[in-house]
Amino acid sequence: MLSYTEENYLKALLKITFENGSNEAGTNELANTLVVKPATVNDMLKKLKEKELVEYEKYGKITLTSEGRSNAIEVLRKHRLWETFLYEKFDFSWDEVHEVAEQLEHIQSTKLIDKLEKFLDYPEFDPHGDPIPNKKGEIKVHFKKTLADVGVGNSCRMVAVKDNSSSFLQYVVKVGLGINNEIKVLSRQEYDALLVIEVNGQLSSVSQKFAENIFVVCQNCIIGKPCSKIKCEIS
């Protein structure tokens, strides 16, 4: 049985590996994610290693064992199912769900999660567009391309957000954006990459920082990088 804190460490490691596109993480990286000091992380790593949830040698990189990973995925699964529940059934807005799901994800009851999933009719994505792992621990897609990668004159479809903070999510809504919206990039400033986009016939200006936090899938024409299969599967 894992503690609340241990679960959060594993979940944070999983998150980092998703973001890095590798399966390695560092002490400071983990400390930043958990808003905790590196020394604290170091203590915990020894315990997690002892429990065979991570692999890790002094001054080396941290990786999840398959045991650790499956625990982390289970927590992520619960988190996203609860977010979906709050959003779908209890009229929470997409910027409100995360905070409560951070608590609910630690409730221990397999039956509860099974019933929850069934009640929601086996959803595939949470309110932020993130994929919900299934009971076997399989996750469908990891989005990589963002609005910042879309070429001028081209269109894309928003599928998820990268930043889940409520301030960002509220901003997204204010700009008139939401999951599944078609976005056309009308122009990009040379100097600061400021974009002018069109959504539902409405024009908005968004910063590069903003654009980098909106995951999109191609409808051909994505700038530079080729269209990876994993992304286009759902486009």
Next chain:
Amino acid sequence: MLSYTEENYLKALLKITFENGSNEAGTNELANTLVVKPATVNDMLKKLKEKELVEYEKYGKITLTSEGRSNAIEVLRKHRLWETFLYEKFDFSWDEVHEVAEQLEHIQSTKLIDKLEKFLDYPEFDPHGDPIPNKKGEIKVHFKKTLADVGVGNSCRMVAVKDNSSSFLQYVVKVGLGINNEIKVLSRQEYDALLVIEVNGQLSSVSQKFAENIFVVCQNCIIGKPCSKIKCEIS
């Protein structure tokens, strides 16, 4: 903001005062309820007193302040709403709900509880027949009479259980009993107070211990003690 543990201490105090019919509790009593040692309780009492959640002097009795009491009632409210949710919406049996509700009762989100209550259409009783406090902290009834108080030849209606342990609840089901069932007492053994009862035309023998854990309301004819108003209101 109260910790998980502090909430459990306050809830336990409330429970004890309900059971005692007074508003006082002792250190050992509290320790037993929480399955913790008296020394531990003593430490915590100092903190709770400091936070003005309990009134308490060395070697004296413990009472909840109105602040402490309202916190305790809020936890109890959440507990019973969650039990009702699990029972009504997720097909949990009445002996399964308590364990999970013990976790869910600590989730901090006023909005969540308001939505939960609305979703359940403002229930008044939980699956065990216990009253659910409303948002103002008001509780409707406290049952006092049990099946053990019913005279031979008389009938009553089961409204709640006193013991919430899953072993007892499963036993109750096995005997063919449930909330709102009519129970007729056919005989009572002189020696050990063993009862023969009739429920839905079916006869069963139940021990005194068993009978003392089934709350009932009168339909006149309750042995000895007069019919207190608070009980009969809902009968």
Next chain:
DNA sequence: TTTATTTGTTAGGCAAGCCTAACTTGTATA
């Protein structure tokens, strides 16, 4: 390749909650 900077580690400490063992106070019983 030496130096500076980032990254990671160790030692020592603290608060929350729990424990045991020894003690004190209050109450019931003789």
Next chain:
DNA sequence: TATACAAGTTAGGCTTGCCTAACAAATAAA
């Protein structure tokens, strides 16, 4: 009233999860 027992308290210790300050290793820059 004296004494025994129950109830409550204190002292000291443990684990978990966090911290700061000082240090060591690895890596990037000069």
